[in-house]
Amino acid sequence: MQAEPERRDLPRLLKKAVKPHAGKEIHVVLDNLSTHTTADVKAWLAKNPYIRFQFTPVGSSWLNQIVRHESRLRERESPKEDRLMSKV
Numbered sequence: 001m002q003a004e005p006e007r008r009d010l011p012r013l014l015k016k017a018v019k020p021h022a023g024k025e026i027h028v029v030l031d032n033l034s035t036h037t038t039a040d041v042k043a044w045l046a047k048n049p050y051i052r053f054q055f056t057p058v059g060s061s062w063l064n065q066i067v068r069h070e071s072r073l074r075e076r077e078s079p080k081e082d083r084l085m086s087k088v
Contacts (some may be wrong), residue, residue, distance in 0.1 A: 008034060011044040018051060027052045032061075 018026050030036045045051060062070050 010038075010041055014044065014048075014051065024049065024082045025050050025052065027054050029056065031056050032058055041087070 002077060014028065030053055035041075036053065036055075045053065
């Protein structure tokens with residue numbers, strides 16, 4: 001039952017976040033969580049046409065984790081490769 005408060009929180013959070021930038025076009029980057037596309041949120045967006053939602057691709061959070069993990073592995077391997085190459 002926690003989705004109910006979260007659903008109501010997003011329009012309130014957005015209202016507070018965009019207030020200092022009133023009248024400017026604002027792009028908000030969100031994941032594809034269902035609470036970001038509820039009727040309440042859509043109604044708020046309709047009243048605030050200068051706000052644009054940009055959604056990350058489905059599965060991108062998994063992709064980001066894989067890229068980070070791969071980067072860490074490369075960092076660990078890189079010093080070994082450098083030491084090996086210096087001996088050749």
